Amino acid sequence: MITVCFHGAESTGKSVLADKLSHALGATCVPEYGRTYCEERGTDLDMADLLAIAEGQATAEQAAKASKPQLLILDTDQLMTAAWAQMLFGEVPDALMRYPKADLYLLFATDVPWVDDGTRFFGKGPLRSRFAALAEDMLVRAGVPFRRITGSWAEREDQARAAIAALTQKTGA
Template structure:
């Protein structure tokens, strides 16, 4: 059985880096964030409807990785996912004040085994796709994610510190999840 680990949090908190590090550490695969690909191709002037397209693309990309996952060749049966539909919900509500029902339905249907919430204690890294460089907005978003995780049933761990400390905290949480 594939155990899916989602890495979430505000932008520029090391989510993609952590997914890549964990996939390397566990000799397994990771699912990149579809939004980056979409926005690089279509531009950053997105609409509410674009967020539904991005959410559907994220699910499609995740399903593609799941279907090509070969437990016989993977060291561990873990798949690391860079963002999920909670991220789409937060993004949609934060920017547009509403969320498409399809995204909410998918949140209820999709199953994950662990969430890793990346804290805002890494320095901001400028990127043409990032929108909220100020720490105040990033902290506000962090607490929105934390509130979501506290109020759902899947185990989660807060990931903070420098890149090495983050990896060590994530490995500890993943190892605990894999034992179950």
Template sequence: MAPGGTGTGLMLRVVLSGVESVGKSTLAAMLAKQYRGLLVPEFGRTYTERLRRDLTLEDHYAIAEGHEIAADQAAAANPPVLIEDTDIVMTTVWASMLFGARDPILASRASRADLHLLLLPDVPFVADPVRMFGQDTQRQRFHELVLAEFKARGIEPQVISGTWAGRKAAAEAAIEAALRVQA
């Protein structure tokens, strides 16, 4: 199927998940462009960059709400593919990672994705001023929380791993398969 849609007027919602520095934002932008869709950037990152203090649990509620509003605004345009750079799954995991327990309020919010792409932490960590968990043990713990959150929600993500080119090819294959099912 050609990139850009199903011809049915249906929108495919794709969410990229994974720990820090696995290429979510870069891949999300590439996929949105390739499929003539819209991109919902990672709201939590933008929110965090503006803070001059540590995140609180209440900040995670604001992040969840802000992301959902941005996704709703993008979805209103009815693009053939909506690519979300994270969603409530990762917001819930972030809160678990930072505060030591799964928050029931965040956990009660449903993901609205049709397809979840889970990028594995099998690429080198690249530090920046916002990223927090770059040590191998931290990344592994974070990744285990991501897996646990998907399991708790009953979601089976498509696993994306390997080289940058391999990640892009695997993501494209997953999207193409989802578009065929949707058609």
């Protein structure tokens, strides 16, 4: 099983593209648990909420892995939750860094317009840039492989498809 995680700041096309590519490639997609959590409980979060989100994401990933798909696309994972922890509270609990990692992370740039959907926090200028930098920093800190995804919506899709294809070819999956 190959696992690819979509990673990066809010409103960069991760969720839409994760869903689209999972259908197109016959992959299993694990949606972002944090979105559901915030829609149900609100966005006034504390560290306990972030740890609960991380655990909810892990539970969803384990459930998806049980069917043993060839390709598993994660709309996010605990490294993104770690970026949220750093952004909101100035610290990252060790527990967030200890979860299993994906085989490849696709880091989505903030070079597309931000859209407020009611659960997003950091859409304006310096905050968006800072959050994007923290997201990248978590990947570097974890020492995981990643590829940058930039440009128009079509370019993002092409880049993501190419990165996934290269990984599957490399691993023989």
